[in-house]
Amino acid sequence: MSMTITEKILAAHAGVASVAPGEIIDCRVDFVFANDITAPLAIREFEKMGVSGVFDPDRVAFVLDHYVPNKDIASAQQCKITREFVRAHGLPHFYDIGRAGIAHVLLAEEGFVGPGDVFVGADSHTCNHGALGAFATGVGSSDLAAAMAMGRLWLRVPETVRYEFLGRLRPWVTGKDLILAIIGKIGVDGARYGAMEFAGETLDDLTMDERFSITNMAVEAGAKNGIMEPDERTLAWVAPRLRRTFTVYRSDPDARFADMQTVDAGALDPVVAAPASPGNVVPVREAAGVKVDQCFIGTCTNGRIEDLRMAARVLAGRKVHRDTRLLVIPATPAIYRQALQEGLIQIFLDAGAAISTSTCGPCIGGHMGVLADGEVCVSTSSRNFVGRMGHRESQVYLANAGVAAASAVTGRLTHPSDVVGELVSV
Amino acid sequence: MIVRGAAHVVGHHVDTDVIIPARYLVTADAVELAKHAFEDLDPTLRQRIAPGDIIVAGENFGQGSSREHAPIAIKGLGVAAVVAISFARIFYRNAFNIGLPVLECADAHAEVLEGDVIEVDFTTGRVRNETRDEIYRGQPIPVFMQRLVDAGGLVGYVRAQLAKS
Ligand code: SF4
Numbered sequence: 001m002s003m004t005i006t007e008k009i010l011a012a013h014a015g016v017a018s019v020a021p022g023e024i025i026d027c028r029v030d031f032v033f034a035n036d037i038t039a040p041l042a043i044r045e046f047e048k049m050g051v052s053g054v055f056d057p058d059r060v061a062f063v064l065d066h067y068v069p070n071k072d073i074a075s076a077q078q079c080k081i082t083r084e085f086v087r088a089h090g091l092p093h094f095y096d097i098g099r100a101g102i103a104h105v106l107l108a109e110e111g112f113v114g115p116g117d118v119f120v121g122a123d124s125h126t127c128n129h130g131a132l133g134a135f136a137t138g139v140g141s142s143d144l145a146a147a148m149a150m151g152r153l154w155l156r157v158p159e160t161v162r163y164e165f166l167g168r169l170r171p172w173v174t175g176k177d178l179i180l181a182i183i184g185k186i187g188v189d190g191a192r193y194g195a196m197e198f199a200g201e202t203l204d205d206l207t208m209d210e211r212f213s214i215t216n217m218a219v220e221a222g223a224k225n226g227i228m229e230p231d232e233r234t235l236a237w238v239a240p241r242l243r244r245t246f247t248v249y250r251s252d253p254d255a256r257f258a259d260m261q262t263v264d265a266g267a268l269d270p271v272v273a274a275p276a277s278p279g280n281v282v283p284v285r286e287a288a289g290v291k292v293d294q295c296f297i298g299t300c301t302n303g304r305i306e307d308l309r310m311a312a313r314v315l316a317g318r319k320v321h322r323d324t325r326l327l328v329i330p331a332t333p334a335i336y337r338q339a340l341q342e343g344l345i346q347i348f349l350d351a352g353a354a355i356s357t358s359t360c361g362p363c364i365g366g367h368m369g370v371l372a373d374g375e376v377c378v379s380t381s382s383r384n385f386v387g388r389m390g391h392r393e394s395q396v397y398l399a400n401a402g403v404a405a406a407s408a409v410t411g412r413l414t415h416p417s418d419v420v421g422e423l424v425s426v
Numbered sequence: 427m428i429v430r431g432a433a434h435v436v437g438h439h440v441d442t443d444v445i446i447p448a449r450y451l452v453t454a455d456a457v458e459l460a461k462h463a464f465e466d467l468d469p470t471l472r473q474r475i476a477p478g479d480i481i482v483a484g485e486n487f488g489q490g491s492s493r494e495h496a497p498i499a500i501k502g503l504g505v506a507a508v509v510a511i512s513f514a515r516i517f518y519r520n521a522f523n524i525g526l527p528v529l530e531c532a533d534a535h536a537e538v539l540e541g542d543v544i545e546v547d548f549t550t551g552r553v554r555n556e557t558r559d560e561i562y563r564g565q566p567i568p569v570f571m572q573r574l575v576d577a578g579g580l581v582g583y584v585r586a587q588l589a590k591s
Binding site: 044222 | 444449451465491493494512516523524
C-alpha cells in the first residue's frame with residue numbers, strides 16, 4: 001500500500017506492513033527524553049508504574065535546560081529530583097549545566113536521533129527532529145513515563161498534509177519565515193492533529209539549521225509532527241553524529257495526502273508574528289517602526305550557529321540602540337564554542353549584547369530577560385502568547401535572527417536591509 | 427460517565443501559557459498550580475470557579491506547550507470537565523492521562539452562557555443545557571480512550587500491558 005514517510009516510519013515501529021490515518025497503533029520508540037520541568041512529573045508517574053527500571057538506559061536522556069542555572073529554590077528542587085533519579089538508575093545520557101544545551105538542539109547534535117526514528121520527548125517542540133526524516137513528537141509527562149517504562153507508546157496515525165516550497169529565497173528570508181508564512185496562512189490549528197510534510201526545491205538550498213527551525217514550529221500550527229525526506233545534506237549532517245544505524249524513508253509518489261499546498265517561497269520577504277499569536281503573521285515592512293525594549297536571539301527555534309552568524313552580519317561594527325537591550329543565548333555549548341571561534345561572540349560583546357550560557361530562560365519568561373508591563377520584545381523564539389515572556393501586558397514579535405539583530409540596532413522593529421543595505425545573497 | 431455543573435465560557439485557542447504561566451512551573455503540585463490557573467487569561471476566573479464546575483471552550487483548547495501542569499492546574503481548581511469545539515492534541519492526551527474528562531462538541535460553545543447548568547454524558551457525547559433546555563451533540567469518548575479510562579488511566583494501562591508481556 002502507498003504510504004507517506006510518516007506512515008512508513010510508524011508502520012515499521014508498530015511491526016505491521018502498513019498503517020492508515022486514524023488507526024491507533026502500539027508503537028516502538030527509539031529514544032525518549034524529558035527536561036527539568038517535565039521530568040519530575042514523569043518520574044513521579046513512572047514510579048507508580050511498578051517497573052524496576054527504564055526500558056533501555058541507552059535510549060533515555062534527561063536534559064536540564066529550562067530553568068538552569070536554577071533561578072530559585074523551587075527550580076533547584078526540580079533539578080535535584082531529576083539528578084537523583086538519573087543516579088539511582090545509572091542512566092548514562094544526562095545533561096547537567098555546563099554540558100547541557102536546549103534539548104532539541106543538543107540531542108540532535110549529540111547523535112541521539114536520525115532518519116527513520118520514532119523519537120518522543122516530554123516537550124512540545126520535539127517535532128524539531130523531523131528535519132532529519134524522523135517521526136518526532138511531543139507528549140506530556142505521563143505519556144513520557146509510559147514510554148520510558150515500556151519502550152512503546154500508543155499513537156493515532158495522523159493524516160499528512162504536504163507543503164511544497166517553490167523558488168529561491170530572497171536575501172534575509174530564512175526557514176523561520178517559511179514556517180511563519182505557513183502558520184499565518186493556515187492558522188494555529190490549521191494542521192491540528194496532522195503531520196506536516198515539507199518538501200520542494202527551496203529546501204534543497206537550506207542548511208540543516210534552517211530546516212530544523214521549520215519542523216520545530218510545526219506544533220505552532222497544531223501538528224503532531226513536521227517532517228522532511230532526508231537528502232544528501234541530511235545524511236552528511238547525520239553521518240559524523242549519529243550513534244545508531246538508520247533507515248531512510250520517503251513518501252511514495254502515490255501516497256495519500258489529506259491535502260497538498262504550494263508556497264511561493266521565492267516571493268517572500270521577512271515576516272514577523274505580531275502579538276499574541278504565532279498565526280498573526282505580517283511582513284516585517286508592515287510592522288516596522290514599533291518601538292522595541294528588548295531583542296532576544298536564542299531558543300530551540302533559532303539559537304543555532306547559522307542564526308548567530310546572521311545576527312553577527314548585522315551587528316558587526318554596530319551598537320545596540322541605547323533604548324533597547326539585546327540578549328544572545330547560543331542553544332548549546334558546542335554552538336557557543338563555535339561562535340567563539342568564529343569571532344561572533346566578540347562582535348556581540350562589542351555591540352553591547354548580553355550573552356548567556358545555554359538555557360531556555362527568556363523564551364518562557366522564566367529568567368534571564370523577563371519582560372515588564374508594557375514592554376515589547378523582538379524574539380527569535382516560537383511563541384508569543386499573552387504573558388509568554390513575562391508580564392501579561394508585555395508583547396512579543398517572533399522573527400528571524402537578522403530581524404532581531406537589526407531591531408536591536410535601531411531600537412525599532414526593523415528589516416535587516418535597512419541596517420545593512422541590500423545584499424546580493426546572505 | 428455523567429458530569430453536571432455550572433459553565434464558565436472561555437474563547438478560542440486558549441493556550442497552555444495562559445492556563446498556567448511558565449513562571450509557576452516549579453512544582454507539579456495540583457493545589458499550588460491551581461492558585462495561578464488561568465491567571466494570564468482572566469485573573470478573576472479562578473475565583474469564580476467552584477468545585478464541580480465545567481469549562482466550555484472554543485477551538486483548539488490547550489494549544490502550545492506539552493506541560494501536563496495545565497490540565498493538573500485545571501483539575502486542581504476542582505473543574506469537573508472541559509467541553510470544547512476542539513482540543514490541541516497534547517493537551518487532549520494529557521487530560522485523559524491525569525483524569526480530567528474532556529469532550530469535543532461543536533455547538534455548545536456558541537449556545538452556552540456563563541453560569542448555565544449543563545450536563546455532559548461522556549459515553550453518548552450528549553451535552554444538555556438545563557438552564558436553556560437545549561441539547562448539543564458532541565463526540566462520545568473514542569473507544570480506545572474509554573479503554574484507557576476503564577484501565578484506571580495511563581498508569582493502570584501500563585501496568586496491565588506489562589503484566590501481559
Ligand atoms: S527554547 Fe523555548 S520553545 Fe524551545 S524548548 Fe526551550 S522553552 Fe521550549
